[in-house]
Amino acid sequence: MNRITAVILDWAGTTVDFGSFAPTQIFVEAFRRAFDIEITLAEARVPMGLGKWQHIEALGKLPSVNSRWQARFGRGMTPADIDAIYAAFMPLQIAKVVDFSAPIAGVVDTIAALRAEGLKIGSCSGYPRPVMEKLVPAAAAQGYTPDYWVATDDLAAGGRPGPWMALQNVIALGIDTVSHCVKVDDAVPGIEEGLRAGMWSVGLAVSGNEFGATWEEYQAMSAQEVAARREQAAGKLYAAGAHYVIDTLASLPDVIAQINARLAQGERP
Numbered sequence: 001m002n003r004i005t006a007v008i009l010d011w012a013g014t015t016v017d018f019g020s021f022a023p024t025q026i027f028v029e030a031f032r033r034a035f036d037i038e039i040t041l042a043e044a045r046v047p048m049g050l051g052k053w054q055h056i057e058a059l060g061k062l063p064s065v066n067s068r069w070q071a072r073f074g075r076g077m078t079p080a081d082i083d084a085i086y087a088a089f090m091p092l093q094i095a096k097v098v099d100f101s102a103p104i105a106g107v108v109d110t111i112a113a114l115r116a117e118g119l120k121i122g123s124c125s126g127y128p129r130p131v132m133e134k135l136v137p138a139a140a141a142q143g144y145t146p147d148y149w150v151a152t153d154d155l156a157a158g159g160r161p162g163p164w165m166a167l168q169n170v171i172a173l174g175i176d177t178v179s180h181c182v183k184v185d186d187a188v189p190g191i192e193e194g195l196r197a198g199m200w201s202v203g204l205a206v207s208g209n210e211f212g213a214t215w216e217e218y219q220a221m222s223a224q225e226v227a228a229r230r231e232q233a234a235g236k237l238y239a240a241g242a243h244y245v246i247d248t249l250a251s252l253p254d255v256i257a258q259i260n261a262r263l264a265q266g267e268r269p
Contacts, residue, residue, distance in 0.1 A: 003260045005180045007114060007252065008122040008169045008199070009146065010049075011132075012100070013186035013208030014249060015107050015123070016139050018218070020048060020186060020209040022100035023093065023126070027059065030089035035081070037072065039065055041212075048209040049126055049187030051152035051159040052089060056082045093131050101138035104207050105215070106250030108143040113253055121146040122169030122181075126160060126189075128153040148172045160189035163197035170197075179268045182256060184249065186210060191240040200259050200269045203237030205230050206247040210237065243269060 013020030027044040031037045043065055047058035059065050060077030069077055111121055125132055129151040136149060150168045152159035159165055166183055175181055183194025183201050186208020194201035205211060206218065206226075210233030213221070221229075234245040244255045 002263050003180065004119065004182055004200075004256050004263070005177075006120040006122055006169070006173055006175045007182045007184060007256075008124060008166050008194070009249070010185040010187070010190050010208075011123060011125040011127065011135065011139075011149075013048075014104075014184055014190075014204055015144055015146075016103055016135070017100035018104045018207050018215040019211065019213050020045075021214065022097050023052070023055075024048070024209070026089055026093045026096060027055070029092055030056075030085050031059075033092075034085045034088040035072070037065075037068060039068075045209050045212060047189075049160050049185065049189030049193075051126055052093070052128060053082060053086050054159070055126065056085045056089070090128070090130065093127070094134055097127070097131050097135045098138040101135055102142050103139060103144040104248060106248055110249050110252055111144065111146075114256070117253075119256075120173045120175065121148075122166075122173050123149040124152075124159075124165035124169060124193075125149070126152050161192035161196065163193055166193050166197035166199060180263070182252075182259065184252060188236060188240040191237055191242045195241045195269070198269065200244075201242050202252065202255055203234070203240070203242035203245040204248060205233040205237060205245050207249070208233075 009015050012022055024041055024044040028039055031039050043062055047055045123146040132151045148169055150165045155164045155168060157164040170178055178198040181199040183199045185191055186204040191201045191203055211229050237245045246255060
């Protein structure tokens with residue numbers, strides 16, 4: 001049938017960990033532990049969605065971080081420096097990720113509704129496999145289990161923003177048409193991943209990295225602040241090429257209905 005048959009979901013900020021805090025906080029701590037360099041949470045969020053080694057590399061290239069690094073060491077960050085920060089990051093992230101494994105409000109019911117429509121549920125992450133091996137069972141214990149998952153270091157070709165993890169889901173789930181897949185993500189590299197894979201890309205403007213608030217902070221915000229943050233987040237996701245931007249995964253079934261109507265008219269992503 002000419003309709004969506006699978007969704008491929010990101011993890012932090014999309015299905016679990018409202019605000020995507022597990023990885024960002026650990027980057028701040030890893031820089032501090034490895035080299036006594038302070039980075040801000042806002043800086044840590046900038047490259048979100050990349051594999052974690054590549055994320056550290058990108059942080060080192062931020063002008064603000066690079067200037068602090070140059071002032072301290074008289075040189076730019078090297079691959080050996082990235083390795084050292086990554087070595088500090090990994091045990092911290094493995095230990096902490098289970099604390100951020102609760103499904104975001106509406107996710108469990110949304111997944112059930114999609115499955116009731118016959119859709120397959122794939123997933124991929126910027127987390128490496130040792131982190132995913134802790135996160136996946138912790139999320140399952142709280143009601144969220146995709147049909148398949150792939151980690152950022154699983155594939156020789158690499159991770160985001162390349163298409164390979166999304167396409168590995170296509171292979172594993174037996175999807176015969178990539179244009180019948182929807183990739184959902186809260187960060188720019190994940191939107192690019194879906195586009196490069198030939199899929200419909202849907203961004204999440206409130207639950208994830210670009211909005212950057214905890215559930216409790218979000219609930220306490222004024223309508224004006226929510227609107228301003230949503231507009232900024234949605235702007236970044238649309239600029240990356242997202243076909244649709246919604247607040248949280250709970251709105252995905254409505255978007256899929258719209259995409260199905262477009263597919264029926266012969267449109268492709």
